[in-house]
Amino acid sequence: RRKMFKTLLISTVIISIHLTQIMPYYQAPSATTATGPSIKVFSSNFLITNTDFETIKKVIAEEKPDTVIILEADYAWRKEKAMFETDYPYITISEKNGPFGIVMASKYPVEYKHFTLAGYEALEAILNVNGTQFRIIGVHPFPPSRADLAEIRNQQFTELIAKINSEKIPTAVMGDFNSSPWSPWFEKLLAETNLKDAALGFGIINTWNVNIPFIKIPIDHVLTSPEIETLDFHRGADVSADHYPIVATLRLP
Numbered sequence: 001r002r003k004m005f006k007t008l009l010i011s012t013v014i015i016s017i018h019l020t021q022i023m024p025y026y027q028a029p030s031a032t033t034a035t036g037p038s039i040k041v042f043s044s045n046f047l048i049t050n051t052d053f054e055t056i057k058k059v060i061a062e063e064k065p066d067t068v069i070i071l072e073a074d075y076a077w078r079k080e081k082a083m084f085e086t087d088y089p090y091i092t093i094s095e096k097n098g099p100f101g102i103v104m105a106s107k108y109p110v111e112y113k114h115f116t117l118a119g120y121e122a123l124e125a126i127l128n129v130n131g132t133q134f135r136i137i138g139v140h141p142f143p144p145s146r147a148d149l150a151e152i153r154n155q156q157f158t159e160l161i162a163k164i165n166s167e168k169i170p171t172a173v174m175g176d177f178n179s180s181p182w183s184p185w186f187e188k189l190l191a192e193t194n195l196k197d198a199a200l201g202f203g204i205i206n207t208w209n210v211n212i213p214f215i216k217i218p219i220d221h222v223l224t225s226p227e228i229e230t231l232d233f234h235r236g237a238d239v240s241a242d243h244y245p246i247v248a249t250l251r252l253p
Contacts, residue, residue, distance in 0.1 A: 044246075047242050081103055092104055208220065
């Protein structure tokens with residue numbers, strides 16, 4: 001009986017710890033004083049071997065975001081990005097493509113800045129949203145599938161923290177972080193930048209792996225400055241990739 005009680009006590013403690021980490025995603029998010037314009041953002045890891053451009057074009061047309069980030073944008077995107085230019089006249093693509101290529105597109109006037117994290121390219125956009133300055137950083141850190149790759153990913157997080165803190169303007173950092181919200185490095189990123197997960201209050205939004213039934217984890221994220229209010233956060237439709245897109249509507253201060 002004593003052994004049973006000990007087992008029950010340990011189980012209760014473990015469950016409580018997990019609930020502490022999960023419950024904020026199902027509770028109403030903290031109120032903000034944001035009264036500025038709203039902006040809808042869309043991020044999709046397209047999968048480097050994916051050639052189904054029509055489906056992602058359709059999904060983007062249905063969601064009608066104001067800004068778009070495409071990850072794993074290989075060389076084909078140098079031609080295919082033209083199909084977005086009518087709706088998104090402000091568009092850029094990273095200098096290097098392959099599995100860490102990035103496309104960013106915006107309906108709003110924007111200044112793009114290319115920079116690197118541990119030697120791998122990322123993109124920054126400074127937007128003018130109806131007179132409000134807003135920064136978006138698009139990232140795709142390494143998957144920590146081996147010790148050497150995990151070391152690169154952790155260095156990318158370290159450099160990303162410095163990049164975020166280099167300017168004090170309303171910011172959203174978005175993309176495939178190759179990290180769950182409960183990773184120590186993800187928690188470090190939030191703690192040292194004061195950003196918040198836009199998914200809080202909207203549930204656990206699992207995005208990867210589309211192709212494995214019943215086993216999916218949240219590794220695609222939108223992180224925002226605390227003064228930004230998240231009006232909506234949801235998972236987009238399948239785009240023939242291994243990740244689902246993520247879509248957030250944000251109220252700027």
